[in-house]
Amino acid sequence: MTGIVIVGAGQAGAALAAKLRTLGYTGALTMIGDEASLPYQRPPLSKGYLLGEVTQEQLYLRAPAYWDAQNVTLRLGARVTAIDRIAKTVQVGAETVPYDQLALTTGSCPRRLPAAIGGDLPGVHTLRTLADIDAMAPDFQAGRKLLIVGGGYIGLEAAAVGARLGLTVALVEMAPRILQRVAAPETSDYFRALHADHGVTIHENTGLERLTGTRRVTGAILSDGSTIKADLVIAGVGVRPMTALAEDAGLQIDQGICTDEQGRSSDASIWAAGDCASFPYRGGRIRLESVGNAIAQAEIVAENMLGAGKPYAAKPWFWSDQYDVKLQIAGLNTGYDRIVPRRMDSGAVSFWYYRGARLIALDAMNDARAYMIGKRLIEAGKSPDPAAISDPETDLKSLLK
Known part of the structure; x- marks a missing residue:
């Protein structure tokens, strides 16, 4: 058949x-x-x-x-x-x-850590499937030491869960800053501060030399020669x-x-x-x-x-939940040359990416209104005056007209 x-x-x-x-x-x-x-x-x-x-x-x-x-x-x-x-x-x-x-x-x-540096040791995990989570869940116990390798969104989300459950969390990112591949420095700064407030130690511009342990992972030696103790490791390296x-x-x-x-x-x-x-x-x-x-x-x-013959017109959007912060992303920020911040008294923040005079993307933290309107602006090809975006008194909805 x-x-x-x-x-x-x-x-x-x-x-x-x-x-x-x-x-x-x-x-x-x-x-x-x-x-x-x-x-x-x-x-x-x-x-x-x-x-x-x-x-x-x-x-x-x-x-x-x-x-x-x-x-x-x-x-x-x-x-x-x-x-x-x-x-x-x-x-x-x-x-x-x-x-x-x-x-x-x-x-x-998920990309895995090489076996040559201890990536195959028991206690080293990736985050992708139900089986992955079921395997690591018993290790997520208050007081244990969790090492995250990789400062992208997956790694940061895992760090947030670990901190919420009472683990001592350290994160290693070999790039100069977390989220470097996907976000502006302003967004990196926001989430670095958020995690610091929850007790997560972030090591940027620091690589993983190797994991230590024999029958199970016990820690890590970093590229700067320092060591970290770890009861479990999560690889969030893409x-x-x-x-x-x-x-x-x-x-x-x-x-x-x-x-x-x-x-x-x-x-x-x-x-x-x-x-x-x-x-x-x-x-x-x-x-x-x-x-x-x-x-x-x-x-x-x-x-x-079934024969429709329709082209696919992508409208990129993404999200990440960390602690009590919902990050919503619209558009693709590739090639941006200017960031326009919008900060509200409520604590909501959004960063708007411009390439020249064109609005191409935004990151919105606990600001669903900015996200929804920004997404519509981007998809409609409209690029408001950056001064209007940064002014918290601006009614964003008026920019759609």
């Missing part, structure tokens, strides 16, 4: 399958995922789930009964090992599964797109699985969406790692698999 096969049962895969059924596709639909769990949300893993505030069932993207009701065949805990583009089949263990059209929503995986399956099948790879503006790969019968896919964007090519992109791109791919 042929039909549509989706490889990857995460946010993008689930959104694609659901959209196909919503659009009226009644053919065979199979989704294959290498995790045993039903499709679930990843963002709460490093926050609510690790804190014990969210159950596994609450993470599910759809109720278990949904998939049966929609006649979606779920192959969970199963790994696709090969794609035969000529025969139009995928290999799952000893079984060959045929397809008319194939969607790759394989996502991304992710990489899961492209091996596509590469082995001979598909074009460029920053990820290379797709056209509709989400089609270099094989007309194979599509890609989510963290694993790169796509045309403003004269270049990008790959976005976000829930918003995974859903929006997957839904466009679903439409195009």
Whole structure:
């Protein structure tokens, strides 16, 4: 029985399958995922789930009964090992599964610390899957020493959870500042101060020389020669797109699985969406790692698999929760040359990124109004006078006119 096969049962895969059924596709639909769990949300893993505030069932993207009701065949805990583009089949263990059209929503995986520096020691963790969190949760006990390697959003979120649970938290970032790759110095300063207020020690411009311990990690030697004791370590050193399956099948790879503006790969019968896919964007090519992109791109791919022929117009947005601060990000700040701060008496802060006279992005901390209006301005191509943005008396909504 042929039909549509989706490889990857995460946010993008689930959104694609659901959209196909919503659009009226009644053919065979199979989704294959290498995790045993039903499709679930990843963002709460490093926050609510690790804190014990969210159950596994609450993470599910759809109720278990949904998939049966929609006649979606779920192959969970199963790994696709090969794609035969000529025969139009995928290999799952000893079984060959045929397809008319194939969607790759394989996502991304965390980069791990090298074994040569102790990255394979027990007590060293990554943050990506339910299994990752379940493995580290018993170690999150008040009084223990937690070392975070990497000062991006994942590392900072893990640091916040550790501090809330009463662990002694240290974070090491080899770049000159935390969030250097993704945010302005002003945003880095904000979050450095926030974490300091909660007792987190941040070591910037400091690399990890090696982890110490034999049967289990006990600490770390840093590039400046200093040492840190650690009962557990979390590596938050980025992710990489899961492209091996596509590469082995001979598909074009460029920053990820290379797709056209509709989400089609270099094989007309194979599509890609989510963290694993790169796509045309403003004269270049990008790959976005976000829930918003995974859903929006997957839904466009679903439409195009059924013949819609629609281009995907990305509208980048992201978020991060740390302590009682919600950071909301709109746009992409690549190439900014000016930051315009907006500070409110309520404590809400936003930083607006300009490239020349053009507004291209903003970071909003506990300022949902600034985020929502800024996002609309960016998507509409409107760039208000920076003086109006920085004036807390300005009614931001008036800038939309």
